[in-house]
Amino acid sequence: MAMISPSRRVRRTPFSDGNEAAGVKAYTVYNRMLLPTVFRSVEEDYRHLKEAVQVWDVACERQVELRGPDAGRLMQMLTPRDLRSMLPGQCYYVPIVDETGGMLNDPVAVKLAEDRWWISIADSDLLYWVKGLAYGFRLDVLVDEPDVSPLAVQGPKADDLMARVFGDQVRDIRFFRYKMLDFQGRSLAVARSGYSRQGGFEIYVEGGDIGMPLWNALMEAGKDLDVHAGCPNLIERIEGGLLSYGNDMTDNNTPHECGLGKFCNTQTAIGCVGRDALLRVAQEGPIRQIRAIEIHGDRVPLCDRPWPLMAGDKQVGQVTSAAWSPDFGTNVAIGMVRMTHWDEGTDLDVVLPDDVRAAQVWETFWV
């Protein structure tokens, strides 16, 4: 692996000092911001995430704020998920599509009030698309990136740790709901959500100045819970089937191809700019779709480019995320497969840069 060159353009976060003190070994760049990827080792971090509790700097989940009388209308233009019944206090996972139904992002929308939303984005400058639409349609809405940096607390001991800092009321927060809770005199949105299957919270830290005080408070309160700095874990997210925008899907894919059809209420999401295109897809179904892929044999290398999935001489899909799973004793992977070969148990070959391996298609992920 090569080094990463520091520059202002690849932005530090309010928690970067904390990551460095905890000995971060590697980064990726996500929304033009540093995102840690390794502290001890990917496998040690994985084991610890499943057994204890970690604090994750996910400030790179930048927010797009919509504020004003047309905020709700604009929010519905962005997604085929029907938002009419959504209430303040709720978070929705929302595929975002362009006018062709291509995925532009797969963020979590946070409804703060009828006229105020945050969109907690995956890795693409969604702000630009939203600004373009707002300007083009002359909507009465302010669109910008506020000073809000999510900090995740993930792992089986997350409730215990969070209760020590925010009080026992965190235990009552339901999945994909948030409460406004106090920290050092500031009211912060604390949601039960996060990019792992181990349970936990995301704190929307409004104001970079309280980033390190909160980080330190969590680290201090969790000493006997074996709290450690962590980050989204490649192995754990693949086992759990958590997709990564830019890895497992791009703007070439519809939500239905990504297995996100359940988040598309195409009939009723009136106003969504991609609705016309998706009505067709919703009726006919996609011709390729995300699947769990097991890759047999020894540990595979890191997947830094699509690996073709072959049925004999014919390419029928590709793998875009892969890792050795210690808990399942096999290579777990995420791929997109044509309908001709996507059935449970189908045997395929996967072409690695220096190797060809036997692989199998599964309809459900490991966790």
Add this chain to the structure above:
Amino acid sequence: MAMISPSRRVRRTPFSDGNEAAGVKAYTVYNRMLLPTVFRSVEEDYRHLKEAVQVWDVACERQVELRGPDAGRLMQMLTPRDLRSMLPGQCYYVPIVDETGGMLNDPVAVKLAEDRWWISIADSDLLYWVKGLAYGFRLDVLVDEPDVSPLAVQGPKADDLMARVFGDQVRDIRFFRYKMLDFQGRSLAVARSGYSRQGGFEIYVEGGDIGMPLWNALMEAGKDLDVHAGCPNLIERIEGGLLSYGNDMTDNNTPHECGLGKFCNTQTAIGCVGRDALLRVAQEGPIRQIRAIEIHGDRVPLCDRPWPLMAGDKQVGQVTSAAWSPDFGTNVAIGMVRMTHWDEGTDLDVVLPDDVRAAQVWETFWV
């Protein structure tokens, strides 16, 4: 420095195999794509760039293609530079602004035909803004990212090297003009441009499959010219006053603040979405502006966050790029300074993470 984690999301380029064979030591991420930053060392690469010729993988300068009857109208909506007299065969450096006059990108626009343009972008997903505008205004234009990856050839021997691969006609290409030239049966746009002050070309490689054949042809043809893989060089670009979007300017800045007022024909750029906002700025002038900053004393560290520029206790600006210049024997830097302190020779202090240094403001850059 930490490592960079490979993933598909951080895209490889058609030239990545070439970079690896040449021993790339560090990367940054630019438009969600790998961009090399160091081969031998930043200082060795700098010396070599000024004396010989380098081949740079700048595939991360992704293209936004506009095609269709409204392509020209849309292009003018994006920028306050008057494009009416621009002809096919020309390249224009164009500030791109939103409706408030804030910079969204500072690309090079390439006019291929009256109804077809490429925008060779700096580090922001300009595609999303352009798509949003095109959709919002219901323009008759196709907007997408084509399979085009720029490869730069930079340095004093660039003409000689390019002539060996594309023929002597490259010598006649004027600055910021391009010619369509043949390589292995493909017609490629070859422009006299690039992100250095050493002269050279950018080849718009259309079709990733000919990336490595072209790379190898240049390396082979240039052996006796001491050709080497290279990349935009931090020291050289600061000496030359070449700004970096995301480092030296963001969407908080107007073009005038960035010293790009000469590219703003705000009176005549009818249709530019930021025109109203910029008319005011053009009249009154900016209250802060980019300046060359000399930082005295020993070699400064890498600038990975804004360094405050102080006049006594008062912050009057910030430094956003800095490096030790072997040729000038001082630390060269780029900063933004308030008009009260931007005059030639003004003495200021610059606050580094672990140090405070004397600094001086200059109106012109070193090269």
